[in-house]
Amino acid sequence: MKRDPSLSPQAASEPQAPHEPLGPDDPLALAPAPFNPYKGNRGLTRAWHALKNSINGFRVAIREESAFRQELTLAAILVPCGTFVPVDAVSHVLLVGSVLLVLIVELLNSSVEAAIDRISLERHELSRRAKDLGSAAVTVALVLCVLTWALIVGPLAMHWLGR
Template structure:
């Protein structure tokens, strides 16, 4: 029997409970979602550190970008620039790491769903890779525009 609120085009079972395979069904109970305050923060920190460990162990691109960050972050801390420029230098490096972590998570989720070749899987992975490339370009551009003139000035002083 149709509900008086239903429309004519709506199927008769539109208000039936959702099955477990339905994408709109509620997620299973997660014991960590009920945590609040310091307990939630503690679990979040443990998960974040586990994510870093996985990225370092399994993702060669993340290791390469982490190596770049290990060089650029100390340089960004000592280069004589205004505080806002320092934030831009360091932020551009951290942005590369953030985008790479997100790209790696997309790739892992795609691989979890299926390892077979599929156009949408390729597209998702390519889009994530493009996001990393944009972040790297932004990092290079930031460093060239802020540190480049200082390097030119220093080399000019050394030449004279």
């Protein structure tokens, strides 16, 4: 019976050579990413740069995205209401969290749209699909928010109205 040389202890510790070299169109053969001065930061420096980038993101969203401004206005009304509604702590988290989720999904949708517009402004089926999927995600978040508020605050409102 012949013994397989790849099962030897030396073969297990030696790295396997690739069977063929990577071609120029192989995604693994791409050049390394350009130097990013923020990737080397650690600890508080990294957190500080991340906070500055986040604040810039909020500024851009408020300045450039009307849907985000509308949802932010709604959040400015609903978040305080959600904290003062006489319900248990979990319900407070659900009320406020559902509103914040809408803002999160809107920011992600806006970033997808900006990236697609950066690539090309020409009409393309895949660009349309990506933008439509982002819009659908915002709609799902809005429906979740409405359902959460209706199920938690709805019965209280009915009781307050005397029905």
